[in-house]
Amino acid sequence: MNPLKLTIAVTGLNNTDNPGPGIPVIRGIRDSGTIQPRIIGLAYENLEPGIYMHDMVDKTYTVPYPSSGTGNLMERIREIHEKEHIDVLIPNFDAELFTFMKGIEELNRLNIKTFIPTLQQYEERHKANLPEYGKKYGVNVPDSFTVASPGDLKKIRDHFDFPVVVKGKFYDAYIARSQEQAEIYFKKISAKWGVPIIIQEFVRGTEVNVVALGDGNGGTVAAVPMRKLYITDAGKAWSGISLDDTSMLDLTYHIIRSTKWKGGMELELIRTSDNKLYVIEINPRIPAWVYLAVGAGQNIPEALVRLAMGIPVQPMKTYKTGIMFIRYSYDMITEVKEFEKLTINGEL
C-alpha cells in the first residue's frame, strides 16, 4: 500500500520544559509508515524549538496569536494555504481551539480538514462548567466555583476547607493552603490568563491521566491510561508509565460515548484511596505525552489524521502496559541566519 501523501499543519512547536504537543504529534505521524507527510509548523513565537527541528518540521510559518482575532489568524492560514495546500490542520493548544472552531466554515471552504470537538463539546467540558458536566454525564468531579475578583475569594470559606485548587481558565493550577495563598495565586494566574479563576475542591489521591481519541459518533478509537512518575515544578509530566486500568478506560469510553466526543482528549483524573476516580479536567486536545501512547501501540496522531481525511479507523483496544517515557532536554545548535529568516520573513 502506498503511503498517503499529505501536507499537515501543526501548532504547539514549543517543545520546552512545559511542552506543547506539536513535536510528539509529528513524531507519531512520521512513525506511522502509512502517511508520507510534509509537515508545516505554525509558530506563535520565534524561539519555539520545533521550528528549528528540520527532521521534524519541513517548513514553519509564524502565525498571529488567537487573541488578535479569528479574522487575523484565518487570513494568515489562507496565505499559508495558498503556498502549501494544507490537507490537515492539527491545533494543539486549548487557547487556540476556540478560534479554529469559529473559523471552521472557512477551513472547510479552503478544504483544510480538521478533527476537533464541536463548540458545544468544547464549552461544556470547560473547567468552570465541570460541576454541571459531572451531573449531566454521571461522573465524579470535584466541586468548584468561579471568581472574577480577589474580593470573591472570601467565598472560599463558605464552600470548602483549605487546601483548595486555584486554576486558570486555560492553564495553570496551584494548591492554596490558606486565604493568603489563594489571593497570591489569583493575582498570578489572572495576570497571565485573565479571569474567571476557578476555585476547585482539593481531592486527595493519585493523579492519573488518559489520552484518548473520539470518533465523533460516540466511539473511542484509542485510549491509553498513564501515571506521571516525575513532575516538573510547572506540574508537567517529565516521566510517565502506561497503566493496565480498566476502570480508567471504562470512564473514558463512558465520557466519549455520552458526549460523542470528536478529536483528541486528555482526561486528568484523581484516584482516591477508596479507588474512586474524579475527573479534575478534560483537555480538548492531544496532550504533550501522546508519544507514550504511540510507544505503547496506539498511534493516536496517525489515527486522528486518517479520521480527519474521512478514512475509517478501527478502534484500538490493546496497548502495552509498563511502557515508560522519560523526557530530556537537548541543546540544538542553529545559525542566527535561521532565526533572522523567521523573524524577518515570518517563515523558515
Added chain:
Amino acid sequence: MKLKKSIAISESGFVFDPMSGESFSVNEIGMEILELMKQDQPVDAISEYFVKTYDVEASDFEKYFYDFIGMLRQYQLIEDNEPA
C-alpha cells in the same frame, strides 16, 4: 490475603504493579515470600517453609512476615483487605 494477580515479579526482585504503575524492589527473602503468596500458599505453609529452610524460629518469622504483609497492604499490592 492474596497478592494482586496482575503483579509482575522479576528474577531481579523488581516488583511492578501495572494498575498503579508503582514499582518496588525486594530482597531474596521478600521474593521467596511473594512467590509463595503467588502460589496461594497459606501463612502456615509459608512459615513452615522458612523455619525449615532458614535458621529462624516460627514466632520470629511471623513477626517479620506480618510487618512485610502490612507493607504490601499499604502499597495496595494485596487483593483483599481482610486482616492477615
